[in-house]
Amino acid sequence: MSAVETLPARPAPVSTRFLRSELGMVFRRRRNQVLLLVLAAIPVIIAVAIKVTTPTGTEADGGPPFLFSITGNGIFVALTSLTVVLPLFLPLAIAVVAGESVAGEASLGTLRYLLVVPVSRTRLLAVKYAGALVYCLVAALLVAAVGTVLGALLFPVGPVTLLSGSTVPYSTGLVRLLLVALYVAAMMAGLAAIGLFVSTLTESPIAAMATTAVLAVTSQVLDSVPQLDWLGPFLFSHYWLNFGDLLRDPVATEGPIRGLLVTAAYVLVFGSLAWSRMTTKDVSS
């Protein structure tokens, strides 16, 4: 029984080692780094394109929101970029990381070795989801940060004119931008929960990623069909652009809060589904 004595009688009540290891796996992975690089390239492309061609006209002429405000204030590079990555690039990156989470370990066979360590299935799922959440946060903040820095370098910065027409100091504008980035990251948490669930269903990470990405696009397509207006409020992508309300004075909280509540509902439902699937499935890969 010598083995018993050499092991701590109880496991550490809280250990962040596994989470840190998971974050290392997510962020050291070349593919995930490339996805972040692509996201960071968006503000660069937008800023340089605007700098070189200086668009004329108004938003009525088309193009993403805030685009025509950039020449007046560099902070709008960040806001334009967040708007541009929101429909596809960002969901795609999240779909890759969340879809990979459980299915990736299953396809390699490392899932069975984690389980016999032992890692409880609930803990494994929690750590995997936490890893995806941190990736959402980093992705949104990265786009905002690169946009802010580049905007400040290439364009004038100063007091920001909000959507409601009033003007706030640049520093307040930055705080609003941070809120917008956090809101965008929070919106991705819903998609990450869906991806996590899909990832528990299959041993093919590619299938899980593709399914999650397709769901993100489908949600937006359904949301854009006028005949399906009744469905809109139930779609997780319906509230993604509500961050505009954070750029009013005073902040209009109703839209963003509704977005957060619906996202929370998605996290709860798909988190539970993922949990019930994960804790009962036969790991035979």
Add this chain to the structure above:
Amino acid sequence: MTITLPAAAAAVPTVEVDAAVTTSGLEKRFRGGQLAVAGIDLAVPHGSVFGFLGPNGSGKTTTIRMLLGLIAPTSGSHTLLGRPMPGAAAEVLPLVGALVEGPAFHPYLSGRDNLARVDAADRRADPRTAAARIDGALDRVGLAAAARKRYRAYSLGMRQRLGIAAALLQPRELLVLDEPTNGLDPQGTREVRTLIQGLADEGVTVLLSSHLLSEVEQVCTHVGVMHAGRLVAQGTMDELRGTQSARVRIETTDPAAAVRALGLPDPHVDGRHVSAVLGDREPEKVLAALVHAGVPVRQFTVAAAGLEDVFVALTGEGFDVSG
């Protein structure tokens, strides 16, 4: 050649009160309806090296997956180290090292980083001793020199060694090793055998699954034989060998005459060699009969039954894949 064996002789009773692994009617039926494991009662005694034998597809790995809680049995129950599974998994599994159906690691991480990943997942592992334990495990399986190579560059044998190293990151009471010498060269196979022997000498119970009879024969104290999802026999090596009588083997220049004079059932002729199961005949009398008949005998040996004979007798077939 077939030997029919009375059922009573095949089922060697093993009564182990304090067994490291016990199963009771453990059964797994997959969703397709295929019965992979048909209600087995396994008993792996404490401190034994238990050879879990059977052809590919006989249900060994499925049994091991159930033992470790990776898949749920359709019916039946089992204990590990005296505790009921899967309820006690959190307390028991830290004392169990396992290699299940081949090694599996992240291809882009080095061997060392892969072990660090496994260790980080273990809430009981002390991070302060992680580096020393990882190096120790790598050293023990002879991978120290390749520790910083990426896993994808590892040969099959190196991967197998890394899998065993992962099982040895902590002191264990029970090691479950599923085909640990797969892909190893003869030298590597010997090393693993020595390693298992060393661990057994320290008092670790080893459940060693294999489809290689010779591997099990050399290192195991106990054997359980799986065939088509059933545990057809289990017991000590001697008990199992005892279910088969010895064989007599003759080298002669006149095999045909030897076969006539031998007077034993089912003689097997292979060139100049004739062999047959001795049964209850005395070898001296067999030799006398041969000499009396004028058979030119160059060599006459009596060999105890090998595991292969036992296996053939139990399953009625060679050591091939079960359907």
